[in-house]
Amino acid sequence: MSAIPAPILAIETSCDETSAAVMDGSGRLVAHAVYSQVAEHAAYGGVVPELASRRHSEILPELVDRVLANAAGAGAEPRSAVVTRGPGLVGSLLVGVQYARAWAWGRAVPVHGVHHVAGHLHAILLEDPEWECPYLSLVVSGGHTQLVAVERPGAYRVLDRTRDDAAGEAFDKAAKLLGLGYPGGPAVARAAGEAGDERERLVSGVMTHAPGFSFSGLKTALRKAVGSEPVPEERIRILAASFQDAVVDALARKVERALLESRPARFVVTGGVASNESLRARLRAICLARGVRFAVPRPSYCTDNAAMIAAAAFAGASSPLRVGETADPAMELPGATP
Numbered sequence: 001m002s003a004i005p006a007p008i009l010a011i012e013t014s015c016d017e018t019s020a021a022v023m024d025g026s027g028r029l030v031a032h033a034v035y036s037q038v039a040e041h042a043a044y045g046g047v048v049p050e051l052a053s054r055r056h057s058e059i060l061p062e063l064v065d066r067v068l069a070n071a072a073g074a075g076a077e078p079r080s081a082v083v084t085r086g087p088g089l090v091g092s093l094l095v096g097v098q099y100a101r102a103w104a105w106g107r108a109v110p111v112h113g114v115h116h117v118a119g120h121l122h123a124i125l126l127e128d129p130e131w132e133c134p135y136l137s138l139v140v141s142g143g144h145t146q147l148v149a150v151e152r153p154g155a156y157r158v159l160d161r162t163r164d165d166a167a168g169e170a171f172d173k174a175a176k177l178l179g180l181g182y183p184g185g186p187a188v189a190r191a192a193g194e195a196g197d198e199r200e201r202l203v204s205g206v207m208t209h210a211p212g213f214s215f216s217g218l219k220t221a222l223r224k225a226v227g228s229e230p231v232p233e234e235r236i237r238i239l240a241a242s243f244q245d246a247v248v249d250a251l252a253r254k255v256e257r258a259l260l261e262s263r264p265a266r267f268v269v270t271g272g273v274a275s276n277e278s279l280r281a282r283l284r285a286i287c288l289a290r291g292v293r294f295a296v297p298r299p300s301y302c303t304d305n306a307a308m309i310a311a312a313a314f315a316g317a318s319s320p321l322r323v324g325e326t327a328d329p330a331m332e333l334p335g336a337t338p
């Protein structure tokens with residue numbers, strides 16, 4: 001990890017969002033654009049890696065030019081580039097990394113890489129630049145479900161992580177089973193919001209006391225409940241609410257236990273699934289009851305974006321991309337894993 005000169009141009013292309021941002025020398029976000037490919041992947045019911053990387057390469061140059069023009073209007077001309085190096089889809093990551101590298105080399109400025117989850121972990125700085133380490137964080141997204149102790153930017157301890165599906169992936173699969181479309185998280189949340197108080201018991205086998213998150217049992221329980229006959233709309237809503245409650249409950253119990261064990265003063269929930277109102281409310285209540293300061297970035301900073309990559313780099317969580325270093329789709333978060 002090392003300091004990077006600001007203003008910073010940040011690029012994020014790890015999955016299906018093409019995004020660029022510029023952060024100025026005082027850590028202020030001066031330009032930001034996110035192009036979501038969601039509509040293009042919806043027809044396939046999930047992200048198609050080849051399609052994603054092709055769209056990134058088509059969209060990124062124009063998107064970066066637009067962000068740079070906006071930054072120039074605010075008097076900020078980047079003196080470095082930072083890019084999500086991994087983890088993610090290899091083709092998608094490569095587009096961002098090679099673009100950032102070429103852009104920086106053409107201008108003889110440094111280029112750094114950032115771990116995608118470090119971006120999510122430091123997104124809270126976009127809301128509160130004074131937010132201090134250490135803190136406990138739950139990262140819940142389409143690709144990650146992790147409880148992380150953030151000691152300082154660039155130094156993390158993964159306390160617990162998913163053994164199979166990530167929480168967002170579970171929402172996406174549940175939506176598919178319920179015929180609610182893609183992306184699944186917002187669709188399940190919407191249907192759950194329209195359900196009354198009735199719930200069905202979905203036995204998940206999620207264990208609070210054993211390490212590891214697992215949502216595959218819950219998915220199987222939902223598949224069994226749906227069965228092979230058409231399900232009336234009212235029951236779809238009840239099943240969506242039952243599924244959401246079960247995921248929120250599993251995550252909340254894990255967080256409660258981690259708060260008891262590691263007694264942090266601060267807690268952040270982040271990642272795409274942190275947009276879920278029911279999850280936010282439950283975690284906020286848990287923290288309040290224990291005197292732990294609770295924070296969550298706004299939904300647009302929870303889902304993938306380049307502003308969080310800029311924030312992580314500005315905080316010091318980036319490393320220089322050396323000659324020959326490129327995308328790392330299986331990159332590990334710096335620190336120990338359980």
Ligand code: KG4
Pocket residue numbers: 015140141142143144167168169171172183184185186189271272273274275276277302303304
């Ligand atoms: O962080 P993100 O944009 O991408 C990854 O890094 O994976 O997270 C996307 C995930 C998707 O699985 C989506 O279904 C989920 O976040 N998501 C939600 C909600 N909004 C997005 N899940 C539950 N409730 C939501 N409101």
Ligand code: ZN
Pocket residue numbers: 116120141142271272303304
């Ligand atoms: Zn993400």
